[in-house]
Amino acid sequence: MFDLALIAGLIAVGYFFGGRTEKRHFQRLIKEEEELLHIPHSTLKKIPEGQRGEVMLVHTSVVLTQDYFKMIVAGFSQFFGGRIYVYETLLDRARREALVRLKRRALASGAASIHNLRLETSSISQRSNKKQVGTVEVIAYGTAVIPWTSQADVRI
Amino acid sequence: MAGLKNFVGGELKGYTELMEESRAEALERIISSAREMGANAIVNIRFSTSSIAGGAAEIYIYGTAVRV
Numbered sequence: 001m002f003d004l005a006l007i008a009g010l011i012a013v014g015y016f017f018g019g020r021t022e023k024r025h026f027q028r029l030i031k032e033e034e035e036l037l038h039i040p041h042s043t044l045k046k047i048p049e050g051q052r053g054e055v056m057l058v059h060t061s062v063v064l065t066q067d068y069f070k071m072i073v074a075g076f077s078q079f080f081g082g083r084i085y086v087y088e089t090l091l092d093r094a095r096r097e098a099l100v101r102l103k104r105r106a107l108a109s110g111a112a113s114i115h116n117l118r119l120e121t122s123s124i125s126q127r128s129n130k131k132q133v134g135t136v137e138v139i140a141y142g143t144a145v146i147p148w149t150s151q152a153d154v155r156i
Numbered sequence: 157m158a159g160l161k162n163f164v165g166g167e168l169k170g171y172t173e174l175m176e177e178s179r180a181e182a183l184e185r186i187i188s189s190a191r192e193m194g195a196n197a198i199v200n201i202r203f204s205t206s207s208i209a210g211g212a213a214e215i216y217i218y219g220t221a222v223r224v
Contacts (some may be wrong), residue, residue, distance in 0.1 A: 011164050018165035025166075057201060059179065067165030077181045097167075122205040123170070124182060135168065137213075138173060139203050 010068045018075055019069025022089065030094045036103040041114040041142065049112050053148045058114065059141035060101040063124065064094040066134045091136060098140035111144035118142060175213070179203065182217045195221035 047055070064076070070086040077084045098119065106114050120139040190198050201219035 002185040014163055014165065021166045022163065038223075059183075059203060061172060061175045061179065063175060065165055065168055068163045070165065114168070120203060120205065122207060122213070124207050126174075132210070133173075137205060139175075139205060142202050 007066070008059050011072060012069075014068030014070065014072075018069055020069040021067075022093065025093055025097070029093070029100065031095065032100045036107070038102060038114060039107060039111070041099065041103070041117045043117050047115050047143070047145055051115075051145055051147070054146040056106075056109055056111065056144045056146065057141065058102055058106050058109070058111070058144045059139065060098055060105055061137055061139045062094050062098045062101065063135060063137045064090060064097070065136075070135055078114045080087050091121065091138075094121070094136050095140075098138040100144065106138040106144035109144060109146060111146045113143060113145050114142045116143045169205075175215070178213075178215050180219070182215050186217045186219065190219075190221035193221050195223050197222050197224050 002077040006056070066086070072150070074084050083127050099117075102114065119139055120141075122137050122139075124137050132143075165179060186198065186201075188202050198219040198221050204216050204218075205213055206216075
């Protein structure tokens with residue numbers, strides 16, 4: 001009986017706090033993405049002619065975890081199949097956050113663009129015996145290009 | 157800490173830091189091994205992570221060492 005109450009409590013905590021955190025995170029992401037629009041990113045392996053400059057490897061990672069409520073929802077979704085919406089938002093948040101951080105890091109070095117961008121995802125499970133995906137890590141990395149005309153101190 | 161955070165969701169800052177540190181370490185190692193080969197640059201670098209067991213992860217970095 002106590003166990004049941006505990007689980008119900010955790011679901012409620014997950015629902016309220018997790019939902020609020022997610023909403024705020026999305027709002028912040030939209031704002032920050034707009035601020036960083038002036039740094040274009042691409043998966044091009046060759047830097048376009050007009051954007052050449054000093055190159056520098058930039059990388060960043062984000063570890064994001066799912067709340068208890070969504071973990072239960074995801075568990076139920078597996079009975080019926082189809083899209084697991086709660087995982088989609090988790091991965092979307094993690095990828096966008098990683099990209100925002102990568103751009104911030106590139107900006108700090110005086111870069112004007114990022115090329116050959118790659119995103120890598122891996123699932124980190126807290127308890128290895130559970131099959132549920134609760135925690136994901138997203139790595140973003142790419143080549144930051146610092147234009148030759150830039151006044152910022154150049155380092156490779 | 158990470159266990160508690162699991163209930164409410166959100167970013168695991170400690171874990172992010174741990175991964176960043178390990179990645180910096182791996183990057184240092186790839187640079188020193190490229191230097192040993194006599195290279196002065198590494199191109200087409202790739203990062204990858206694989207989870208080995210609960211709470212443990214492996215990070216590997218590979219690339220092409222070149223002399224320019």
